[in-house]
Amino acid sequence: MSTNEPLDLWLLDVELLKKLVVGIGEVSEITGVPQRQIRYWEEKGIIRAVKEGEGTTRKYDYLSIKKILLVKELLDDGYTLDAAAKKVEDRMRTVTEVFKKLADRTETANE
Amino acid sequence: MSTNEPLDLWLLDVELLKKLVVGIGEVSEITGVPQRQIRYWEEKGIIRAVKEGEGTTRKYDYLSIKKILLVKELLDDGYTLDAAAKKVEDRMRTVTEVFKKLADRTETANE
């Protein structure tokens, strides 16, 4: 399927992707979930922001945004917030695993 | 090499990746290039930020950050800023192409 694997790997640069954390405003724009709601979900322990220190602003990484999108989807499907959270948890486990594997692969391949 | 291609593709979600734009502070942290310098490079037309409207803050996407990292590397190697910019331009052309291909692939595979 892939005819140029090395370039693909270079392009992905999962290490960089992991560092890409965006502000709540952006996340809201991207996902369509209001800032207020995102903070609320965080309050409830469903989402976790990457705080970089005390008295700073929230930052969200790729996986968190993915998670927010999933929760939103499930809510639209009629799930309860807690139920959605639980279901998403399972899904994220798999994703995170693949993410790690991918990271390992590119880590050794990229330099 | 990849034993679980569908999941990999789902994980990548290039569409999402394209929307991931981060503030200049983050970019500075990630790349190690001072904010001031990033703005300067932009002034010179080497970097391009994704402004989301008039009178708003700068945002940078994955490829821009990649670019900043490349420029920085070349500068450290003794290149002139203009020379570095030119060299990076070539490299980015390839990257952008692959990026597009990747996007096409996942676009059709993900929903």
Next chain:
DNA sequence: CAATGATTGTAGAAATATTACAATTTACGA
């Protein structure tokens, strides 16, 4: 209806980022 879950509103303060003007440093050929 009452109670719980989920969301939304907002003021005032804190954190981040912007612009614009200017100074400083570096590299290098005359």
Next chain:
DNA sequence: TCGTAAATTGTAATATTTCTACAATCATTG
């Protein structure tokens, strides 16, 4: 060494974005 253009850096005043905290509003269901 001097001049000069390139490159970087400093910063004050202003603008934008985000934070917290307290509270109100809907919706669902027993």
